[in-house]
Amino acid sequence: LSSCPTHFVLCCLSVHQVEVESGTESVLLPLKVPRFPWFCIFRLLQVDKVEWMDGGNRTVHVNQNGHNQPEEQNWLYRTRTRMDENLLKTGDLSLTLSWPTDEDEKTYICSVYSRKGDVLMEKQVWLKVKVQQVEVESGTASVLLPLKVPRFPWFCIFRLQVDKVEWRDRDNRKVHVNQNGHNQPEEQNHLYRTRTRVDENLLKTGDLSLTLRRPTGGDKNLYTCRVYSRKGDVLMMKQVQLKVKGQ
Known part of the structure; x- marks a missing residue:
């Protein structure tokens, strides 16, 4: 592993936009990491935590070592979010948000952290909710x-x-x-x-x-x-x- 980078950041500059109608059962904020960086770089760098935050710096969802951490969520999102618990194997970091309302219309940021606390990757998704x-x-x-x-x-x-x-x-x-x-x-x-x-x-x-x-x-x-x-x-x-x- 000596030839592998010790600090690698993949930053997706473009903001993906998702639109949904209020009253829809759930909406997916998509983030599927391509097979190459996930299996050849991120997994070798030992991913520790995947964290979704909103634009107000509130914790939306945390998955650490492949396990969801509901106690770390802001109360606005508790019981309303879901991620693939097998994400360390699949590279699917998408977030499912249940029953979106106009209050959920904002930017969401997903950050992937190594065990050293380095940011390996970041991506933003803008959610628009139609009422x-x-x-x-x-x-x-x-x-x-x-x-x-x-x-x-x-x-x-x-x-x-x-x-x-x-x-x-x-x-x-x-x-x-x-x-x-x-x-x-x-x-x-x-x-x-x-x-x-x-x-x-x-x-x-x-x-x-x-x-x-x-x-x-x-x-x-x-x-x-x-x-x-x-x-x-x-x-x-x-x-x-x-x-x-x-x-």
């Missing part, structure tokens, strides 16, 4: 923020685990809560009380759409629906941007 837009005239009787879960994931995956469906606005105010198939008006913010409706039969239908009555300019907002399991895990998430015209 569904709904437009309505002020004074309209009601507006629908649509969210109909496809039959397969709802009936085969979510239905048996769902505990709560919750809509919130960008300011984290509770717009509507349905728990165990029953609406919970006492949990709503006063701005939305008596003005919202969801299908009380949603556990059977998978229709999580929110109806908002008498929309005004003050309702122009970003609305996020989260579906929680009985353990409190987020099973799915989607955002809808409401624009109210005439104000």
Whole structure:
């Protein structure tokens, strides 16, 4: 190994762009290292750690010695990321991020470290998240923020685990809560009380759409629906941007 470099950095200058719609189950931030540098250079230099960070210097995912380290993640990403645990053999350093929202729209940096702490490689990926837009005239009787879960994931995956469906606005105010198939008006913010409706039969239908009555300019907002399991895990998430015209 004396002829091998002791410090080698492969820096990918171009920023790869990935686009996804909010409400998609997951998005892949791709990083597959070509066979030559991975097997002939990096593995000989004894890769110790692969780390994904976001543009705000928050830890997104860490894999050390082939093992994921969830305790090192920022809370924003906990339970939402996945990497190939066999990456030391495959060279596939791609990151899977579950249920992307507009808050995930940013740059992500993957760094590969040697056991000496040297950076062997770096690459950046820009994630763009598209949010569904709904437009309505002020004074309209009601507006629908649509969210109909496809039959397969709802009936085969979510239905048996769902505990709560919750809509919130960008300011984290509770717009509507349905728990165990029953609406919970006492949990709503006063701005939305008596003005919202969801299908009380949603556990059977998978229709999580929110109806908002008498929309005004003050309702122009970003609305996020989260579906929680009985353990409190987020099973799915989607955002809808409401624009109210005439104000």
